[in-house]
Amino acid sequence: MSAPVADGNDALTGHIISTTIGGKNGEPKQTISYMAERVVGTGSFGIVFQAKCLETGEAVAIKKVLQDRRYKNRELQLMRMMDHPNIITLSNYFFSTTSRDELFLNLVMEYVPETIFRVIKHYSSMKQRMPLIYVKLYTYQIFRGLAYIHTVPGICHRDVKPQNLLVDPLTHQVKLCDFGSAKVLVEGESNISYICSRYYRAPELIFGATEYTTSVDIWSAGCVLAELLLGQPLFPGENQVDQLVEIIKILGTPTREEIRCMNPNYTDFRFPHIKAHPWHKVFHKRMPPEAIDLASRLLQYSPKLRYSAVEAMAHPFFEELREPNARLPNGRSLPPLFNFKKELDGAPPELLPKLIPEHVRRQTGLGFLYSAETQTQM
Structure with a gap:
């Protein structure tokens, strides 16, 4: 399917981008116009801005990335494969050109106003702990989204972090977004190890592994769980080496076998011997043992010993969400949690x-x- 090309598209407030859809197999052509409202994110990839569809009034997020004409865009290909309540929805896409003949890909997605990053900051600024029901609700939905992408299309996200977890403040539905680093992992194929934001980077990536698995996402999700419980990052490393030091301070020095599981090339590497810090001392005294147990099963050196996303979903920490009368603190219903979409295949x-x-x-x-x-x- 080829996408239409829209004319000049500077993501400035009030700028209108028009594109056409349809026109194939006798379908009528239809013009869709988006008015850019504000920039919500920037990075090396490009820019994300909030816009409004003028025909429907719907709020959307548009991610605009410079497109190399020689290659297909992997993020677009992956997003078109996915359909799940806990994954951001791609509603449309089109290309746009500039006066300098640069080609941009515009991914039009549903707009979700909040991120888990900002929710954590809100509670921290109020010097409050996030209510456990929200920790359970957010973390469960993260694992549901991961269970789907790991099982159905076989995608590894490779950048799970609070900034890439959107949350609807009314329904508390969570959506995993930003598939710019994502990839379908193929066994035996090499992958880059310098991916994933530092605080959430699995130790095998720090060790330079290139044949890692989707369990790198599980480590990242474990770091997010710990951050929701603590109100701050669990492993706040200042650089790549310091990141490993922060992990060793809690998990202790990895054994030769654990190092072999992460990257066989490092087994002769000598580390100072540091004992593991007990998990119950990492969290505050009144932390439920189920929360501590789940964190400990996700944050394992050996990728094979980490829970899968489906195993994490079945953990007793989430039992409260499965009760028939479970409700949000304001009495409203929980977002849909059991409308499974093949993520339980192979469970x-x-x-x-x-x-x-x-x-x-x-x-x-x-x-x-x-x-x-x-x-x-x-």
Whole structure:
């Protein structure tokens, strides 16, 4: 599918970008216009701005990136493969040119007003801890999104961090965004190790591994969980080496076997011997043991020992979300948590009764599928 090309597109407030859709197989052509309202993000990739669709009044976010005419854009290809409640939705895309004959790709996405980064900052500035129900709700949805991308299209995000986790302040639905670093990982194929923002970078990446797995996202999600619980980053390294020091201060010195699991080329590397800091001392005294247990199962040196996203979803820390009368603190319903989209394909059968609560099974007529497993659990 080729995308239309719009004329001159400077992302300035009030600037209008018009593009056409349709026109294939006898479809009528339709003009869609977007008015740029404000810049919401900038980076080496380009710019993200909030805009309004003039035909529908819908608020959208448009990510504008310089496009090399020789290559396809990987982010666009990946976004067109995905459809999930916890993944940002691509609603449209088009190319635009400038007077200097530069080609830009514009990805039009749903607009979600908040980020988990800003929510953490809000509670920190008020010197308050985030209510545990929100920690559970946000983290569960992060794992749901990861379970989907890791299982269905086989994508590794490679930049999971609070800034890339959008949250709707009314419904508290979470959406993973920014697939600019994402890639479908193929076993035996080499990948760059210098990806992922420093505080959330898995240790195997710091060790320069190039044949890593989607478990790098699990480490990052574990760091986000810890940050939600603490109100500040767990491993705030000032540079690549210091990042490893911060990890060792809590996890202790990795064993030779753990180093081998991260990168076999480093097994002769000598580290000063530091004992692990007990997890219960990392968090405050009243922290529920389930929260500490989940963090410890995500933040393991050995990538193979880390929970998968589906295993994390089944953890007892999220039990409160599965209760039939679970509600937000204001009494409103929780966002949809069990409208699964193939992310449970390949999940261990013994986890299914935990992942699909009984009240959901009854509503959807799935009860008969899991009754045998449930009986074996009793």
